Amino acid sequence: MGRPQPDDTTAPAQEAERLEDAALLRADTAERYEEIVTDVVDRIAARLRRTSAPSSGASHRDLQALVDAVDLDASGIGEAAALSEADDLYAQHAVWFHHPFYAAHLNCPVAISAVAAESMMAAINTSVDTYDQSTVATLMERRLIAWTCERLGFAAGDGVFTSGGTQSNLQALFLAREGAIAATGRDRSAVLPRLRVLTSAESHFSVARSALLLGLADDAVVPVATDGDGRVLADALREAVADVRASGDVPMAVVATAGTTDRGVIDPLVAMADACDDADVWLHVDAAYGGGLLVSPTRRHLLDGIERARSVTVDFHKTFFQPVSSSALLVQEPADLATVAWHADYLNPASEAASEPNQVDRSLQTTRRFDALKLWTTLRAVGADGLGRMVDTVCDLAARVRERLDDDGDLRPIGRTDLSTVLFRYQPAGLDDATADRLVPHVRRVLFESGRAMVARTVIDGRPCLKLTLLNPDATDSDIDGVLGLVRATARGVLAGERLAGRAAPDAEASAEETAR
Template sequence: MEAQEKLDTIMHEVIIDNTHHKHVFSNNIESIGIYKKSMKKAIKAIGNHLKERNTPFTGNSISTIKKKIDNIHLEENKKGKSLDYVLDELKDIYLDDCIHFHNPKYIAHLNCPILTPTLVAEAFISSLNSSMDTYDQSTGGTFIELKLVDWTIDKLGYPENADGIFTSGGTQSNMMGLLLARDHYIKKHYAIDPKMDGIPAEASKFRILCSEVSHFSLKKNLSLLGLGQNAVVPVAVDPDFKMNVSALKKVIQQQKDLGNIPIAIVGTAGTTDFGSIDPLAEIASVANENDIWFHVDAAYGGGLLISNLYKEKLDGIELSDSVTIDYHKTFYQPVSSSGFFMRDKSFVDYIKYHSDYLNSKEQEDEGIPNMVKKSIQTTRRFDALKLWFTLRMIGTEGLSSYMEKAIANAQFTADLLRNRDDFEIIHKPEISAVVFRYTPFTGNENSYCEINSYIRKAIFNEGKAIITSTKVYNEVFLKFTLLNPLTTPKDIEEVIDLIVYHGNEYSLKN
């Protein structure tokens, strides 16, 4: 009786004060009305913000931005605020200073401007909140993702027996490639099941070979996989920062002579700094000769697969055992949207697990496509829908033209800098990254490092453009990552003028 009275009291309070419950999205008329009004206000706020800002950043300091957030006390009003209040607040603490990747003078990191069809898709993804782990949480979404997996497999040139899954990003996709490489080797050479028994003692001798300019996620992932960062063996690159195949062969033999066990080679199709693409076909041949796994990190360069002009740059990718592709880079998708692909679907066994409430063996026997078995995630967003909208509304020809324009911009930049006496460019751009430094005087390497570090910081703090810097053999260089098809040669020239301006400013101060 007492329990019933407590329940009645709780329900009475819910009925009297349903202020918060109106925000629970449902199919009733009031909820749909609130959703429409809220989305309209949000879109208006975003639109107004985009019209007000014509620079990629405001230049406000870290302390100024942090102080705005610090001054907010989340518990000050337990009843909550109105949407209008929160949007006004958001303008002050986030919108006013947020980085604009879509600005044509944002040419820093691998952040692409996004396509309008993907924003439409995001409304469906968030509002309906499908989870892609099982069919009974996603239904048609499962088959949309599978269709896009098959589409990508076809572009890769993989056999019909290949498979894949959407992931959160390149780091996760690379982890899956290394996980499969590790367990594939163990299953072939040891009488244990790594899923059940763990890794053998000899795993301390496992080695992964990659170019010396490969992505940091390889070391990070090998640490997580229990092999340690020292399992990564860097291979020398040629003057264009591509893996040197002769050096690769020597390193493999050296590792064997040391008693170590090379289990995989990672080729990079688009290094983060240089956009360099390793000689994939030659590496595949070396991997085949040594009977070891070949993974390709094409997080950056994957977009070349749909370009009639440049797809041959990825020749040999079809010979790999697994591939990483980030759609949220050169396919112009919002974060996050990535994919992992394997040439043989039987490799799924290395990561497959059954849970009676998700993907029981009975369901698998019935042919129900529960994709949790292919993923190291359980709950996953329906990120594939963004790519679906893009391909249906823009098509591969339109989509590839954006990347092709970015490559043209990189070639323009390289030619421009090469013909100037006050700049040094150290590679021939393969995709859309250009690494260079400002060298207005005859000086030592330290002075060049100092002036280029100053330039990068000064440009960011000014806010008119955003570029980035990197280190090449411990020396500071500037870097453009050109992904925006709306960036023009005039924009590039104006950013170079900013570099010269701040370089002169540094010289006057020193």
């Protein structure tokens, strides 16, 4: 049943009250805006000062109860009370990526200048889809795209900011799909089922999902063999491309990964570029994770060959320390972006296509945030070299942690990384593989539920393992030793609880959680 509607005699008064309650940002509410935002900043600053763990450790059940208790149909409580409530509900129980004991996923602490820029762009609310909505914002984004292309080695490249690596990969494969169909000169319906994307099993899941969204066949993603560290074998790639063609299918694109999510390794870009050049196949490099090496003073060479890609994904909200979202798709040939252009008389009529730099012609999105402002201000605040030193710092930290694990009696390292990932298992001498396998999800869950530390888990070569993803330049060796100490204590607690109770690990986790706390 719908909510009751006001009669005509009360509507004008209630409408006036509603507009007052909404407190839209305008000239006469500027002081109110200043007070409210200042209060929010003060609250967050206070939480930053006193945060002692990555999260509150509140249970899913308790958090669900807090969320469900809020009546979203009730009368308004005013900005101050609403933001105070949000502070207690959201900020109190958020996951804090700046805490050095957060080491789970590809989430980074963020540059102060970028956070301030986020506030600026939210208040102004620019959309950079067309020039008449954005003016200088479009020009600033275009300049940053050109800067990134220069760093990649794209002499005359182009691109567009996106919401993240998933969207960048989708758009890249859309461009590759359109290029492959056009190159065959055949009917779209005949070619589409024959298109194939070649990549390793280590590539991001968005590659396979993009193939689905693009209407490719269920078996369109062809896995390419890798070496023991998870990097594509160039000879295997050549063979896979030849096999695709021999079967009558069309190699639409090859996806190389510059920073795999699980291992943090970089595919052999030069060798893969050679193979793609020889076979005349589109090479896309997903550098969502490894893109920060573009500004690294010591590790830029790991991206050698990226300048030969047809398209590249870079996530600035990973190794450029930007707030979500901030990503980009870059292309070697500006003409490749033309396939996404779609003209509408009310937005970007074809008759005016050359008169204004309307970026909706480059993007899968229409309304789009001015996320480039955050990166712009960060580059101006700390410089590209400063960002590069931060990238090197987290990579150096990972290398030191991995080296210490070689001599650890309890924690067994798995593989090596080019970036800032450390894979390992709790498996002291005498602990069988099956037990070590079973400990992995329980250790991660106990630590997560305690709120004290956060690590991730994954499966490598069929074996579960724990994962540290180190993206905090302020984290020290001592901090990570503290995380690893909690892993040891938790694993021992689970095993001790099993022996004491004679029950399966899930029943023993209360004891382990108490240890973790």
